[in-house]
Amino acid sequence: MDADELQEMLEANGELMVAVAEFDQPLELHLHDAEIDDESVRLELTDGVLTFDVDEVSGAWQHTHSLADLGLE
Numbered sequence: 001m002d003a004d005e006l007q008e009m010l011e012a013n014g015e016l017m018v019a020v021a022e023f024d025q026p027l028e029l030h031l032h033d034a035e036i037d038d039e040s041v042r043l044e045l046t047d048g049v050l051t052f053d054v055d056e057v058s059g060a061w062q063h064t065h066s067l068a069d070l071g072l073e
Contacts, residue, residue, distance in 0.1 A: 001054065001057045001058075001059070001060055002054065003036050003037060003038050003039070003054045005060075006018070006036050006041070006054065006057065006060055007036045009060055009062070010029055010031060010034060010036065011031065013062045013063070014030065014031055015028065015029065015030050015031075015062070015063040016028070016029045016030075016034075016060055016061070016062065016063060017029075017060065017061050017062075017063045018041070018057050018059070018060045019057065019058045019059040019060070020052050020056050020057055020058070021056045021057075021058055022052065022056060023052075027043065027050075028063055029041070029043060033045075036054070038054070039053060039054055039055075040052065040053055040054060041053075041054060041057070
């Protein structure tokens with residue numbers, strides 16, 4: 001994936017899940033806590049900052065919530 005595509009998806013949806021090669025679980029990005037430049041993604045967490053290369057992102061998808069996710073179906 002490239003940085004422009006990730007930024008577009010993040011701006012369109014407000015949230016974005018990304019699969020990153022070095023992490024076992026997908027990461028959740030939000031407009032307020034993620035910065036994407038040509039080479040890297042910077043994610044501000046409550047206890048620090050995580051930075052990884054855009055080239056390490058193998059997939060991205062819209063992060064959504066459903067009533068079932070919240071146990072309200």
